[in-house]
Amino acid sequence: MTDKKNTLPRVAYFCMEYGLDNRFKAYAGGLGILAGDYMKGAKEFDYPIVGIGIKWKQGYTDQLIGADGKPYDTYHNYQYDDFMEDTGVSVNVTIRGRNVQCKVWKLEAFDNAPLYLLDTDVPGNEDAWITGQLYGWFGEERIAQEMVLGIGGVRALRALGIDLDVYHFNEGHALFAGFELMREKMEDGMTFEEAWAASREQIVFTTHTPVVQGNESHPVDRLLYMGANLGMKPSQLRRLAGDPFNMTVGALRLSRKSNAVAKLHGKTANEMWKHIHGRSEIEAITNGIHLGTWVDSAMIEAAEHGKDLWEPHQKNKRALIQFIKEKNGVQLDENKLLIGFARRSVPYKRSDLIFSKPEVIAPFLKEGKIQVVFSGRAHPLDDRGKEIAANLVAMSRKYPKAVVFLENYDMEIGAHLTRGSDVWLNNPRRPKEASGTSGMKASMNGVLNLSILDGWWPEACKHGVNGWQIGDAFESKDETVQDTHDREALYQVLLEQVVPTYYGQPAKWKEMMKASILTTKDEFSVKRMLEEYYELLYKSMFGGRV
Numbered sequence: 001m002t003d004k005k006n007t008l009p010r011v012a013y014f015c016m017e018y019g020l021d022n023r024f025k026a027y028a029g030g031l032g033i034l035a036g037d038y039m040k041g042a043k044e045f046d047y048p049i050v051g052i053g054i055k056w057k058q059g060y061t062d063q064l065i066g067a068d069g070k071p072y073d074t075y076h077n078y079q080y081d082d083f084m085e086d087t088g089v090s091v092n093v094t095i096r097g098r099n100v101q102c103k104v105w106k107l108e109a110f111d112n113a114p115l116y117l118l119d120t121d122v123p124g125n126e127d128a129w130i131t132g133q134l135y136g137w138f139g140e141e142r143i144a145q146e147m148v149l150g151i152g153g154v155r156a157l158r159a160l161g162i163d164l165d166v167y168h169f170n171e172g173h174a175l176f177a178g179f180e181l182m183r184e185k186m187e188d189g190m191t192f193e194e195a196w197a198a199s200r201e202q203i204v205f206t207t208h209t210p211v212v213q214g215n216e217s218h219p220v221d222r223l224l225y226m227g228a229n230l231g232m233k234p235s236q237l238r239r240l241a242g243d244p245f246n247m248t249v250g251a252l253r254l255s256r257k258s259n260a261v262a263k264l265h266g267k268t269a270n271e272m273w274k275h276i277h278g279r280s281e282i283e284a285i286t287n288g289i290h291l292g293t294w295v296d297s298a299m300i301e302a303a304e305h306g307k308d309l310w311e312p313h314q315k316n317k318r319a320l321i322q323f324i325k326e327k328n329g330v331q332l333d334e335n336k337l338l339i340g341f342a343r344r345s346v347p348y349k350r351s352d353l354i355f356s357k358p359e360v361i362a363p364f365l366k367e368g369k370i371q372v373v374f375s376g377r378a379h380p381l382d383d384r385g386k387e388i389a390a391n392l393v394a395m396s397r398k399y400p401k402a403v404v405f406l407e408n409y410d411m412e413i414g415a416h417l418t419r420g421s422d423v424w425l426n427n428p429r430r431p432k433e434a435s436g437t438s439g440m441k442a443s444m445n446g447v448l449n450l451s452i453l454d455g456w457w458p459e460a461c462k463h464g465v466n467g468w469q470i471g472d473a474f475e476s477k478d479e480t481v482q483d484t485h486d487r488e489a490l491y492q493v494l495l496e497q498v499v500p501t502y503y504g505q506p507a508k509w510k511e512m513m514k515a516s517i518l519t520t521k522d523e524f525s526v527k528r529m530l531e532e533y534y535e536l537l538y539k540s541m542f543g544g545r546v
C-alpha cells in the first residue's frame with residue numbers, strides 16, 4: 001500500500017463544498033457529496049491526495065417549511081473546531097484591493113484524506129464574511145469566495161510545503177487556482193503563453209453541469225475590479241474564456257484533461273463544448289460512491305451469500321418509517337410500497353411528475369397502496385424551485401397518510417431514504433441529469449431504481465431485472481411534449497410493472513433486489529472511480545511522478 005503513495009502522482013483536489021458528515025455543514029448537494037466520497041475513498045484506498053476547500057461558517061441554507069407550507073431559509077453559525085486542527089498557517093489574498101487573511105485548518109476527522117480548509121473569519125479581517133455562506137451570492141461575492149478557494153488554496157499548499165504533481169478542479173469554481181499557477185510561473189520569467197502551456201500540464205478538471213446557463217460566467221471588467229486576474233491583461237483573460245468570462249470554458253482551456261461524470265454526460269458535454277477551440281478532451285468517468293458511508297453491509301453480505309434480503313431490508317424500512325414519524329408525525333405502513341424521491345428542487349428534475357395526472361395516481365394514494373416520501377432544498381434565491389417544494393408539501397397535506405415531505409434535505413435524510421425505501425424514483429428531463437449518485441446508494445441497498453435513462457442509469461439498467469427504466473430515452477426540444485411522453489411512461493411502468501410485482505410477486509422482487517446490489521456494488525463504487533481518475537486523468541501525461 002505504501003508503494004502506491006510513493007509512486008503515483010500526488011494530487012490536490014479543489015472543491016467549494018465537501019459532504020463528509022452530517023455534522024459538518026460544508027455542502028449543498030451532489031457536488032459536495034461526490035467530493036466527500038472522493039476524500040474518503042482517497043483515504044481508504046491509500047492515494048496520495050489532499051483536498052482544498054472552505055471552512056463555511058454558516059454552510060448552505062437550513063431550509064424549513066413554514067406553517068403556510070412554503071420553504072424559508074435560516075442560517076446558523078456552526079462550530080467545528082473540535083473536528084479540525086489549526087495548522088498555524090495563514091495566507092493572504094488581495095481581493096478588491098484589500099488584504100484578506102485566510103487561516104488554514106486541517107480536517108481528517110471523517111476518515112478522509114487530509115482536507116485543508118480556508119477561513120477568512122479571523123480577528124482583524126474586514127472581509128470575514130467571505131467564508132460565511134456557501135453559494136450565498138452570485139456576482140462579486142462569489143468571485144471573492146472563489147479567489148479564496150483557488151488563489152488562497154495554492155498559496156496554502158505552498159505554505160504547508162506540500163509537493164504536488166496534479167491540481168484537480170472539481171467544477172469551475174476553483175479556476176483561479178490555475179491563474180495562481182500561471183502567476184507563479186510568470187513571476188519566474190515565463191511569458192503568458194509559456195505559463196499557460198506549462199500550467200495546463202498540471203491541471204485536470206471535472207465538469208458537472210449539462211445546462212449551458214448553469215455554467216458560471218463574469219464580465220472581464222469585474223474580474224479585474226476584484227483582482228482575480230493576478231496581473232493578467234483583459235485581452236489575455238478574453239483569450240482564455242471570452243467576455244463574459246466563462247468559468248467552465250476557462251477550466252477546459254487551462255486543463256490537459258477533463259472528465260464528465262457519466263458516459264451519457266460525456267457525450268452531452270463534448271457536444272455542448274465542441275465549439276471551444278483549444279480545450280481539453282473530455283473523458284467520461286462515471287461517479288462512484290463510498291460504500292462505507294452509504295451502504296448497509298448486511299444487504300451486500302446477504303446478496304453475496306444468497307441469504308434472505310427481505311428482513312434486513314424491512315429493518316431499514318422500519319428505521320426510515322420511525323425517522324419520518326419523529327420528524328413529521330406521520331405513520332407510514334411497512335407492508336405498503338414506499339417510493340423515495342430526494343432531489344434539488346429545480347424544474348428539470350420534475351419532482352411532481354408523478355402527480356401530473358391526479359385522476360390516475362390519486363386512487364393509489366388514497367388507498368395507501370403507493371406511499372411517496374420526498375425531500376429536497378431549493379437554492380435560497382430560486383423562487384421557482386421553492387414553488388416546486390411548496391407544491392410537494394401541498395400534496396402531503398392532501399394525502400396525509402401516503403405523501404410525506406421531509407424538510408431540509410441533508411446527508412442523514414439521504415442515507416435513510418436510500419436504505420429504507422422500496423423504490424428510488426428519478427424522472428429528470430433527459431439529458432440534464434449529469435450523474436445522480438443517490439440512485440447508486442439506493443441500488444446497492446437493494447432499493448430498486450425506477451428511472452428515466454439519464455445520468456448513470458443507462459449504464460446500469462437491466463429493465464425488469466435490477467430495476468426499471470421509464471420510457472425509452474426519449475428527448476424533445478418541446479418540453480411539454482417530453483413531459484407528457486415521460487408522464488405516460490412513468491404511469492405505465494409504475495402501475496403495470498412495479499406495483500403488481502411488489503404486491504404479487506415477492507420472490508421476483510427479492511431476485512431484483514439481489515441483482516440490483518450485485519450489478520452495481522463494484523461498478524459504481526468510489527474505488528473504481530479513483531482507479532479511472534488515475535488511469536485517465538492523473539497519469540495521462542506521465543507514468544508516475546514528475
Ligand SMILES: *Cc1c(COP(=O)(O)O)cnc(C)c1O
Binds near residue numbers: 030342
Ligand atoms: C447523494 C446525495 C446527493 C446527490 O444525489 P443526486 O442523485 O445527484 O441527487 C445530494 N444530496 C444529498 C444529501 C445526498 O445524500
